[in-house]
Amino acid sequence: MKIIIFAGAPASGKTSVIYHIIEQMLNESQQICIAKLDCLSSNEHQIYEKLNIPVVVGLSKDLCPDHYLAINLLEIYDWAKDHNSDYLFIETAGLCNRCAPFLESALNLCVIDCVSSIKSPEKLGPMVSTADVIVVTKGDMISQAEREVFNYHVKSINNQAVIIEANGLNGLGCHRIRYLIVNSNDLTTLEGEKLVYSMPKAICSYCVGETRIGQQYQQGMISLIDFNEHESI
Amino acid sequence: MKVFKYLQIKPGLTKTQEPETFECFALEKGKVYTIVGKTGSGKTQLIEDIESLANGSGLTKRTILLDNEIPSDTLRYAPHNQLVSHLSQNMHFILDMLVKDFIELHARCRGVSNCSGQVEKILYHANILCGEKIRATEKLTNLSGGQSRALMIADIAVNSSTPIILIDEIENAGINKLKAVDMLLDNKKIIIIVTHDPLLALSGDQRVVMSNGGISRIMTRSNYEIEILSLLNKSDKVLSNIRNALRQGRSLRGVSTDDLQVILE
Numbered sequence: 001m002k003i004i005i006f007a008g009a010p011a012s013g014k015t016s017v018i019y020h021i022i023e024q025m026l027n028e029s030q031q032i033c034i035a036k037l038d039c040l041s042s043n044e045h046q047i048y049e050k051l052n053i054p055v056v057v058g059l060s061k062d063l064c065p066d067h068y069l070a071i072n073l074l075e076i077y078d079w080a081k082d083h084n085s086d087y088l089f090i091e092t093a094g095l096c097n098r099c100a101p102f103l104e105s106a107l108n109l110c111v112i113d114c115v116s117s118i119k120s121p122e123k124l125g126p127m128v129s130t131a132d133v134i135v136v137t138k139g140d141m142i143s144q145a146e147r148e149v150f151n152y153h154v155k156s157i158n159n160q161a162v163i164i165e166a167n168g169l170n171g172l173g174c175h176r177i178r179y180l181i182v183n184s185n186d187l188t189t190l191e192g193e194k195l196v197y198s199m200p201k202a203i204c205s206y207c208v209g210e211t212r213i214g215q216q217y218q219q220g221m222i223s224l225i226d227f228n229e230h231e232s233i
Numbered sequence: 234m235k236v237f238k239y240l241q242i243k244p245g246l247t248k249t250q251e252p253e254t255f256e257c258f259a260l261e262k263g264k265v266y267t268i269v270g271k272t273g274s275g276k277t278q279l280i281e282d283i284e285s286l287a288n289g290s291g292l293t294k295r296t297i298l299l300d301n302e303i304p305s306d307t308l309r310y311a312p313h314n315q316l317v318s319h320l321s322q323n324m325h326f327i328l329d330m331l332v333k334d335f336i337e338l339h340a341r342c343r344g345v346s347n348c349s350g351q352v353e354k355i356l357y358h359a360n361i362l363c364g365e366k367i368r369a370t371e372k373l374t375n376l377s378g379g380q381s382r383a384l385m386i387a388d389i390a391v392n393s394s395t396p397i398i399l400i401d402e403i404e405n406a407g408i409n410k411l412k413a414v415d416m417l418l419d420n421k422k423i424i425i426i427v428t429h430d431p432l433l434a435l436s437g438d439q440r441v442v443m444s445n446g447g448i449s450r451i452m453t454r455s456n457y458e459i460e461i462l463s464l465l466n467k468s469d470k471v472l473s474n475i476r477n478a479l480r481q482g483r484s485l486r487g488v489s490t491d492d493l494q495v496i497l498e
């Protein structure tokens with residue numbers, strides 16, 4: 001089974017791009033499953049159901065959605081195996097720029113919307129710097145010159161990755177992503193598999209539900225801003 | 234990018250799965266092709282087939298050949314699109330920078346050594362196309378729709394290294410359309426224009442007419458149409474003069490309403 005993980009900021013175009021890719025793969029008589037992870041709600045179910053393939057949605061609720069993914073990976077894998085899947089697509093929630101929800105042997109893709117991140121692609125963090133493939137969407141909304149400048153910046157953050165421009169509205173460019181997916185690693189087990197990037201150390205009071213602000217409520221790992229060092233006037 | 238002399242489209246199927254009726258259509262460098270047809274008639278899909286060098290397995294079953302040969306997978310799936318430069322429908326820049334800084338940045342990204350010379354060159358071309366001159370010290374985001382479009386076109390004309398240039402609807406952009414097409418014209422490039430505008434539709438050496446998801450006709454521009462084009466171009470100029478006159482607060486007067494040019498005299 002091939003595992004394909006999509007990360008990317010909210011509304012960057014993950015679902016749109018995945019939809020076009022899978023649509024192009026449907027006549028290959030391969031079994032495809034898709035898992036969407038999100039926090040509180042998700043409407044992906046309705047969209048992916050149109051593809052007539054098994055879809056599962058996991059909501060992390062009180063947990064960080066990336067941790068939730070790591071915790072559930074084996075279960076998702078087994079679920080896809082029960083469906084005799086050749087391809088398992090995972091669309092992650094991709095909420096913060098701290099993490100990269102990627103696996104060492106999976107094909108890891110990061111979807112970036114070039115309109116909202118045009119000024120600072122470097123802010124996107126490990127999601128971009130550790131991806132195997134970077135998919136740049138919404139190029140239809142900027143000029144050719146801006147696209148080239150943007151791609152150049154992305155390349156400077158991660159020059160190992162393959163950068164592909166794709167359009168989530170009409171599917172333009174999605175055939176190139178499909179090609180990489182079809183030719184990616186086949187996994188026979190997740191035994192010994194590792195995350196590409198460690199998750200944050202989450203062991204303070206707020207991790208376990210504290211909502212009050214103030215030193216007396218804080219326990220565990222506490223990291224304070226050093227104002228002497230970081231203040232500028 | 235492998236150089237090729239011509240690109241051919243081999244017929245596929247319409248939306249209702251009927252075979253397209255043309256034989257094999259070759260697009261040559263140095264020529265302009267226009268694609269016309271109603272919204273939803275399959276114009277975008279045709280572009281996509283060209284852009285992705287369709288190999289007969291796609292939605293439309295069309296096949297694209299380069300110099301009579303099926304392009305290699307390496308070329309078809311090359312991550313970077315080396316085939317087509319897109320001038321899309323957007324009319325504004327979103328990067329918040331000075332015009333000159335942006336042109337220099339773009340030049341640096343492309344590995345051009347003389348960045349400041351580039352600013353002059355591109356502005357020179359852009360200012361041929363638009364009514365109001367663009368200044369190097371203006372902000373990109375403050376440019377009008379016409380100025381932005383002119384700058385985007387000039388950039389592609391000067392910089393693009395792809396063998397195909399695709400223009401998606403430049404009508405109503407407040408620029409000189411025919412000059413824009415002229416500027417992009419290059420004997421090493423195929424120009425494809427998707428349009429609803431009669432002036433632009435007639436600027437192509439050949440017109441591809443789309444309907445029901447398929448190519449329904451391929452028409453070569455007649456001499457008569459070339460004459461019509463120069464008439465249309467004249468009236469387009471009159472229209473833009475009238476637009477400018479009204480903008481500048483002048484009133485229109487004249488003896489006859491039959492000949493529009495007189496109104497401005």
Ligand SMILES: Nc1nc2c(ncn2[C@@H]2O[C@H](COP(=O)(O)OP(=O)(O)OP(=O)(O)O)[C@@H](O)[C@H]2O)c(=O)[nH]1
Nearest residue numbers: 009010011012013014015016137138139167168169
């Ligand atoms: N103009 C344009 N819009 C796009 C493109 N790709 C996606 N969109 C639009 O962007 C919006 C968000 O797209 P989605 O595919 O739902 O994004 P997502 O990353 O799956 O979003 P979440 O899963 O909610 O985080 C939708 O309205 C899409 O139609 C694109 O290439 N161009």
Ligand SMILES: [Mg+2]
Nearest residue numbers: 014015044091
């Ligand atoms: Mg989504």
